[in-house]
Amino acid sequence: MQNVWKVIADSFPVLMYRGLTMTIPLTLISFAIALVIxxxxxxxQFSKIPVLREICRFYIxxxxxxxLLVQLYVIFFGLPSVGVNVEAFPAAVLVFSINEGAYAAETIRGALESVPAGQMEAGRCVGMNYGQIMWxxxxxxxxxxxxxALGNELISMVKDTSLAANITVTEMFFQAQRIAGRTYQTMALYLEVAVIYLLFSTLIxxxxxxxEKKLGAYGRQ
Structure with a gap:
């Protein structure tokens, strides 16, 4: 039992370091790109541009x-077979961004459609153009x-980054696998990394x- 606690104590700073320097950056970079997409x-879709709308719907x-795991494999292991090599971290960012972009697009589309149509007309009445009304x-x-909903998707992405271990991204779960392979304390280490994921998710x-409170207060002004 003493050995188990020593492994946990020794591995915690290593896992936390990987979480802060790889898992969190991977999440934030991917989520930022996903939001743009x-x-x-x-x-x-909201503008109902015919051809582009169908392309977007096909993408989603x-x-x-x-x-998501299959998408990671297609990009990291599949593309080299056609002469396109992508490093592990950029491959993970690409896949997570495209994947999350599809889900977030539907969230934002639903939110756009929930805005009363009269808001657009009101904007036109005060002399705003389409871009100004939208912005x-x-x-x-x-x-x-x-x-x-976007906050919930960000939390899900933090947990989904553990899948990046499958394409050799040295994030937190990958590091836990390495330590477990060396110490054979699999249960303790996987529970430990689960707790760290829980801490990150709780903070988010x-x-x-x-x-939400700030936005609620702003909306009531």
Whole structure:
């Protein structure tokens, strides 16, 4: 038992370091890119541009209908067979961004459609053009509506980054596997890394609640 606690104590700073320097950056970079993709895709669908709308719907259909792990394998292990080599970390960022972008696009699209149609007409009545109405009137309301769901998706992404271990990204779970292979304390180490994921998720949940309160207060002004 003493040996187990020693392994846990020794591995904690190593796992936490990997979490802060690899897992969290992978999550934040991927989520930021995903939001850009999601906003573009949602706006295209909201604007009802015929051809582009169908392309966006096809993208969402394919990405949401295939497993994230398979997408990782296609990019990291599949592309080299056709002469395209992608390093592990960029491959993970690419896949997580595209995957999350599809889910977030539907969240934002739903939030856009929840804004009353009269808001657009009101903006035109005061002399705003389409871009100004979207930026100053529609998007702030959309963001407030979508914020809780996007926060939940961010939490899910933190946990999903553990799948990046399958393509050799040295994130937190990959590091736990390495230590477990050396010490044979698999149960203790996997429970430990689970607790660290829980800590990260809890912190994001607290930030999410804080953001929701702030946005709620802003909306009442």
């Amino acid at each position: 999601a906003i573009i895709v949602a706006l295209v 259909w394919v990405i949401r209908g295939t497993p 100053h009137v529609i998007m702030p309301q959309t963001f407030r509506t979508a914020f809780p 949940s607290l930030l999410q609640r804080f953001g």
